[in-house]
Amino acid sequence: MRNVIELHEVTFRRNGKQILDGISFAVAEGQHWALLGPNGAGKTTILGMCGAETFPTEGTVRVLGEQMGKVELARLRRTIGHVNPRHPLSTPLTLREVVLTGVSGTIDLPMRWEPRPDDVDQVNALIDTLGLSRRADDRWPTLSQGERGRALIARALVCQPQLLLLDEPSTGLDLAAREQLLETVDTLVRAHPELASITVTHHLEELPTATTHVLLLAQGRIVAQGPIETTLTSEAVSEAFAHPVDVQSDRGRWTARAASRVSR
Structure with missing residues (x-):
């Protein structure tokens, strides 16, 4: 080990x-x-x-x-996956977009960046696993603190x-x-x-x-x-x-x- x-x-x-x-x-x-x-x-x-x-x-x-x-x-x-509940955002991304930033390794989505279809599939699978599918398109400020915490775990795990x-x-x-x-x-x-x-x-x-x-x-x-x-x-x-x-x-x-x- x-x-x-x-x-x-x-x-x-x-x-x-x-x-x-x-x-x-x-x-x-x-x-x-x-x-x-x-x-x-x-x-x-x-x-x-x-x-x-x-x-x-x-x-x-x-x-x-x-x-x-x-x-x-x-x-x-x-x-390395890092979960910080004080995650800073300069724009009100959706929950799905926040998880996608785990793929790009950034806080906000990079300009003119498009995720690969398999990255989107993995993000959606993680969101579903963590019970967040119904909130996937909701903006970050509207989410509860608990939903944000689970979303940040999904973000941390997206790059395996x-x-x-x-x-x-x-x-x-x-x-x-x-x-x-x-x-x-x-x-x-x-x-x-x-x-x-x-x-x-x-x-x-x-x-x-x-x-x-x-x-x-x-x-x-x-x-x-x-x-x-x-x-x-x-x-x-x-x-x-x-x-x-x-x-x-x-x-x-x-x-x-x-x-x-x-x-x-």
Whole structure:
């Protein structure tokens, strides 16, 4: 089983401030990692490196077998699916058009660009798989946040990526929409056993049941990493968030609440 992501002793500084300090971990094919930690822990910076968007100040980053700094980035990025609920649009595209931008690798549809018929067929198939056919011709501003989230997953999958990155995919979703999106992720993972994924979130409740591993971060350093069942403990989460937390799991779903304090 080959690694699709490898970070070795990675440090990152911005404007003289150290964001990451000595980060090392690897994601193998078929593994599904969660990056957890408080605001400012460095989760988004790590995700940027995994998406071939951010270069380390020190250390080595390898994405899909290619070393950052020694590879054509545009080609590499086309093999990575990235789901960002804050997806920027300058024009009110339809849902189908947004998914089509996954083929062109752009935010908006390029001028005078025409997709191939098989690309259109694949886009329509993904839209149907994700239960969005009835909204395919509706404009982006009219869609619910949950519909947008599923559309962005379709956009990320249209180029058949080897790596799927989910950047706080449940942002702005109500309870029902969140559960529907998580069910979608779990269904896709089962259908594509070779796919690797990384999900960034603040909340344990937002982890798909397919999550196999976890990386806990605090202040740019690793608190704990490994298989989720043995790593996502009350002690590790309490250390990462600098607050006593009680962690529980039930059939692959996780919850966290403030640990009760007994006064003496």
